[in-house]
Structure formats: C-alpha cells, structure tokens
Amino acid sequence: MSKKTPVTGKVLPPLDYLLAFEAAAKVQSFARASKVLNISETAISRKVRLLEQHYDVPLFVRGNRSVTLTQQGAILLATVEQSLDMMRDVSRDMLAKHRANTVTVAATNSVASLWLMPQLRKFNKSNGRIRISLVSSDSDAECLSEAMNLTILRGDGNWPGYEAQLLFGETVFPVCSPEYLKRNPLASDSAALPQMDLIEVTSSHAEWMTWRTWLGSNGVATSVMERAVAFNTYPLSVQAAVDGLGIALGWAHLVDPLLDSGALVRPAGDASVRTKSGYYLLKRPTHKAFPEQLIVEDWLLGLSAGRKRYT
Numbered sequence: 001m002s003k004k005t006p007v008t009g010k011v012l013p014p015l016d017y018l019l020a021f022e023a024a025a026k027v028q029s030f031a032r033a034s035k036v037l038n039i040s041e042t043a044i045s046r047k048v049r050l051l052e053q054h055y056d057v058p059l060f061v062r063g064n065r066s067v068t069l070t071q072q073g074a075i076l077l078a079t080v081e082q083s084l085d086m087m088r089d090v091s092r093d094m095l096a097k098h099r100a101n102t103v104t105v106a107a108t109n110s111v112a113s114l115w116l117m118p119q120l121r122k123f124n125k126s127n128g129r130i131r132i133s134l135v136s137s138d139s140d141a142e143c144l145s146e147a148m149n150l151t152i153l154r155g156d157g158n159w160p161g162y163e164a165q166l167l168f169g170e171t172v173f174p175v176c177s178p179e180y181l182k183r184n185p186l187a188s189d190s191a192a193l194p195q196m197d198l199i200e201v202t203s204s205h206a207e208w209m210t211w212r213t214w215l216g217s218n219g220v221a222t223s224v225m226e227r228a229v230a231f232n233t234y235p236l237s238v239q240a241a242v243d244g245l246g247i248a249l250g251w252a253h254l255v256d257p258l259l260d261s262g263a264l265v266r267p268a269g270d271a272s273v274r275t276k277s278g279y280y281l282l283k284r285p286t287h288k289a290f291p292e293q294l295i296v297e298d299w300l301l302g303l304s305a306g307r308k309r310y311t
Helices: 015-027 030-037 041-055 071-100 109-126 178-183 190-195 211-217 234-242 256-261 291-305
Strands: 060-062 067-069 102-107 131-136 150-155 163-175 198-201 227-231 248-251 273-283
Touching: 015 030, 015 041, 015 071, 030 041, 067 071, 102 109, 102 291, 109 131, 109 234, 109 291, 150 163, 150 291, 163 291, 190 211, 198 234, 198 248, 211 273, 227 234, 234 248, 273 291
Parallel strands: 102 131, 102 150, 198 227
Antiparallel strands: 060 067, 150 273, 163 248, 163 273
C-alpha cells in the first residue's frame, strides 16, 4: 500500500488568493474579476501570482485582455469552486440562524432608555448568541406592529389579542438633583412645590400624569404653578432633573438606577401617587414563540421579579 509523501511547510494558501483565482477563472479576465470582487486589477494579478508561487505551477496562460486556465489551473479550479461553494452555503446558514436569534422588543421611549438600556449589557454578556433589536417609540401602533416579538406598554393590562404580564406598577413621585434641593430646601415640602421649577412632559396620551394631577392627588392647591421647561419625551425631562434644571415627576423603576446612584433624590420624601395602571409585557398567543424569544421573555420577567417594591 503506497504512502503519501509528507508535505512540509504551509499547505493551504490564504483564502483571498483562492477567491481571486476563482473569480478570474470564471470570467477569464483579471480586469473583470476585479469588478466582481471590488478590488483593483493589480490586486487580482498579484494574488494569482502569489498562488502560482505557492504551488510552483502556472495556473493561467495570459493573453492581452484575457486569461486561460492551464491544465493544472483547471484541476485546481474544480476543487476550489466546490470547496468555496460549500463554505458559502455554510455561511448563509449561519447568517440565517444569527438573524433568527434576533428578538425584536418594542417599548415606550421611557422604558427603552431608562429601564431596558441599563440592563442590556449584562444580558448580552450572559447570552452572546442572542441579539435584542430594541424599538423605542411612544406610538402604540408602532409598538404593536406585526414585526415585534415582544412589546412593553403602559396600560391597564387589557390589550385584545395579546397576553399581558405585569412588569411593574405605576408609582410617581417628585425627583431632582441633590444640588437643586440644596439650593431650594423648601422643595422638601409638598405644599411649596407649585412655586418650584417644575419640569413638565407634554404627552399625546391624555392619561399621562401631569404635575397638576400629581399635586391635586396630594391635596396641594395648583392655581399658580411655576414651570421651568417642558419636553415632549419623558427621558428628556429626567435628564433635565439630573442637570439641575428643576423638579420632574419620577416614575418608580424607571428612575430607580438614578436614585440608587445619587444622581437624583426624592425632595418630598415618601410622598407619591399610585395609579391603577402599570407596564406590561405583551405577546401574541397566536404567534409561536421561538427559543430565543422565550429566553428574552424569561429575562424580562426575572427583572420584574427582582424589582424594588413600592406601596
């Protein structure tokens, strides 16, 4: 039984040499191959020349404007083409599986930026193969579109056609920076809040709590209120409070990280308003969940289970 003579040194050439060779062989031109691979004709010629040096055989007969495979080149092309096609098929499958691993989660701007974003890095570190595509919008219609696998919205838990699981309730209280409270110590008295720099949010949702609603619920007269500034998104109002522009309404759980870090404080102490609304995780029972979606769903419910409790 014959034995193959052992080959010393590097047996396989670099992949880019083989790609240049394959492209040139198929179109029988270095110039046209350069357009196929979007690199210069000089680069194609150089890679083919290095491949010929690697095997120490001529692979092309070069003409003025075209090239023709030698016998050795034709033998090599048959194997290279088959091998590269197999690699392309495997790559396509892997990319398709990667796309399947993407879970699209829609949430309001406030939940996306203040609650989910601080948690994503930790999730990605523990679940490297799963990608979350986060859609941030205050449009309920966009959040509930067919493209979304999971959705987080504020409401009463009743969305026809959806299963809803409560993530956290709605407890609202004043928040400001420590520096603002130091400059305005009267802010610790709820009755004095109408005279403070109140940061408001202008929302298209009529049920969104305003300063007038919050103060009225705490028995504070609101005939005259100062207003430092108004924003059309909640995250901007929170950032304004962090920057010391005034006092914003803080939604429990959304501002918890900022309270924990000391960037925000509660000037009025435990004074708060608890509503009957909450933030819910929604999914369609008619859509079969895939494994990655279930992992993300369990993760979100786990965050909910470990949340701080407000009464």
